[in-house]
Amino acid sequence: MSDVATVPDLDAVTAAVAGVPDPELPPVTLGMLGMVHDVRVDDEGRVAVELLPTFSGCPATEMMERDVVSAVSAVEGVTSVAVRFRFDPPWSATMISPEGHARLREFGIAPPGGAVPSVAPAGRRTLPLALAGASPESGVRHCPYCGSDRTERESAFGPTPCRDIRFCHACQQPFEAFKDL
Amino acid sequence: MNEYLTVDPRTAMLLAIADDELITGHRHGHWTGVAPSLEEDLAFSTISQDEINHADVWYSLIASARDPEGTGDARRTVDELGLGRPPEAYRHAVLCERPPRDFAYTLARHWAYDHADVVRLAVLADSEDAEIAAVATKLLHEERYHVEHADHWFRRLAHGGDRAAGELAAGLEAALPEALWLFEPLPEEDQLIADGILPAYSAAMLVRWLEIIAPALEAADLGGTLPADVQMSGSNWVLPESHFAEQGGRYGNHTEDFTEDVWPEMTHLYRAHPGATW
Numbered sequence: 001m002s003d004v005a006t007v008p009d010l011d012a013v014t015a016a017v018a019g020v021p022d023p024e025l026p027p028v029t030l031g032m033l034g035m036v037h038d039v040r041v042d043d044e045g046r047v048a049v050e051l052l053p054t055f056s057g058c059p060a061t062e063m064m065e066r067d068v069v070s071a072v073s074a075v076e077g078v079t080s081v082a083v084r085f086r087f088d089p090p091w092s093a094t095m096i097s098p099e100g101h102a103r104l105r106e107f108g109i110a111p112p113g114g115a116v117p118s119v120a121p122a123g124r125r126t127l128p129l130a131l132a133g134a135s136p137e138s139g140v141r142h143c144p145y146c147g148s149d150r151t152e153r154e155s156a157f158g159p160t161p162c163r164d165i166r167f168c169h170a171c172q173q174p175f176e177a178f179k180d181l
Numbered sequence: 182m183n184e185y186l187t188v189d190p191r192t193a194m195l196l197a198i199a200d201d202e203l204i205t206g207h208r209h210g211h212w213t214g215v216a217p218s219l220e221e222d223l224a225f226s227t228i229s230q231d232e233i234n235h236a237d238v239w240y241s242l243i244a245s246a247r248d249p250e251g252t253g254d255a256r257r258t259v260d261e262l263g264l265g266r267p268p269e270a271y272r273h274a275v276l277c278e279r280p281p282r283d284f285a286y287t288l289a290r291h292w293a294y295d296h297a298d299v300v301r302l303a304v305l306a307d308s309e310d311a312e313i314a315a316v317a318t319k320l321l322h323e324e325r326y327h328v329e330h331a332d333h334w335f336r337r338l339a340h341g342g343d344r345a346a347g348e349l350a351a352g353l354e355a356a357l358p359e360a361l362w363l364f365e366p367l368p369e370e371d372q373l374i375a376d377g378i379l380p381a382y383s384a385a386m387l388v389r390w391l392e393i394i395a396p397a398l399e400a401a402d403l404g405g406t407l408p409a410d411v412q413m414s415g416s417n418w419v420l421p422e423s424h425f426a427e428q429g430g431r432y433g434n435h436t437e438d439f440t441e442d443v444w445p446e447m448t449h450l451y452r453a454h455p456g457a458t459w
Contacts (some may be wrong), residue, residue, distance in 0.1 A: 089259075161323075
């Protein structure tokens with residue numbers, strides 16, 4: 001590096017990492033999900049990022065790595081970007097930020113814990129969808145659409161490894177929930 | 182890839198765990214598109230994906246130990262570990278390589294295997310090897326969903342009338358004797374214990390597993406499916422040491438269900454295009 005090179009600003013680099021959207025849930029970012037563990041910048045402009053995967057087997061991690069490299073490379077003075085996924089400490093749903101909770105709910109996904117109850121609209125009768133049956137191990141989630149707690153888990157497995165499928169008896173709406181880890 | 186036939190004890194242990202997960206994931210994948218219900222299709226497809234990814238994580242620990250500076254291509258090493266070894270270099274238990282047979286056998290094996298996996302992960306979470314402890318802790322959280330699914334079906338079939346209970350019993354009778362081999366002593370286990378890598382002997386993990394599954398079987402009136410070799414001595418479960426006199430899957434000994442079925446299919450693409458990326 002020549003001595004005229006700009007050392008990248010740590011805050012700008014951190015913001016670039018935190019602002020990368022989750023490839024499978026674009027309304028939320030890695031920062032909102034609490035996945036950014038550590039960001040370091042050295043005098044040569046080399047950036048080292050440590051991320052906590054939500055699920056060890058998340059197939060989106062390679063896309064996240066690529067997107068982080070791309071976003072950070074755009075910051076002035078960055079010469080290289082290394083991304084590492086680590087398991088210690090294990091990611092937990094408690095790391096999702098309040099903004100992340102709000103965005104997930106807007107997207108129709110119930111975040112773990114963080115109940116936001118509201119008055120449920122008048123329900124109407126419909127065919128029961130439960131096939132696998134609710135499990136006592138799964139905590140009650142409030143419906144992301146109407147806020148009711150009259151919901152049940154229909155499947156422990158959903159469209160991605162980190163989500164399951166639920167149904168709201170108040171507004172008759174199926175919805176997804178982030179798994180409790 | 183004959184370099185993987187003779188490996189250090191830590192690598193042999195990691196291969197045993199990773200291979201169990203990879204082959205289990207491969208066999209579960211059979212149900213994608215043909216499971217008895219949409220929910221089960223989703224369940225087994227997800228569990229299959231989880232297990233194959235868990236294998237990937239364990240292989241990564243071998244890859245990083247072989248290249249501590251991280252200068253090489255770790256992805257390539259992981260692919261090579263998963264798909265580039267000769268059949269006799271795989272160290273999974275024979276249970277994992279058996280075909281799915283029917284849905285009851287699949288559920289019986291799933292129940293036996295995932296309870297064993299959780300026992301093993303709970304032990305490894307206390308490993309003095311920080312990388313192994315971190316991975317085991319992470320995977321333990323995820324395995325909860327597999328065990329919950331397996332227990333749900335165990336209860337549902339066991340209490341679902343004579344036909345369902347009978348099918349489950351037949352599945353357990355086929356799966357449980359081979360499930361004991363998930364606890365076949367690992368190569369150079371004394372060394373793993375002395376190094377603090379493995380916090381408990383396989384024999385001790387077997388007892389912990391029996392303490393979970395035996396009462397569950399008895400409560401469901403399925404106690405008769407426990408393998409005859411497993412005995413109660415005082416208040417402890419015991420299996421004669423001679424049970425593992427011959428070497429099994431942990432030493433690369435497999436059946437044609439692996440050498441002629443899983444292995445050729447699973448590695449076909451890799452062998453046709455070595456080192457390909459996608």
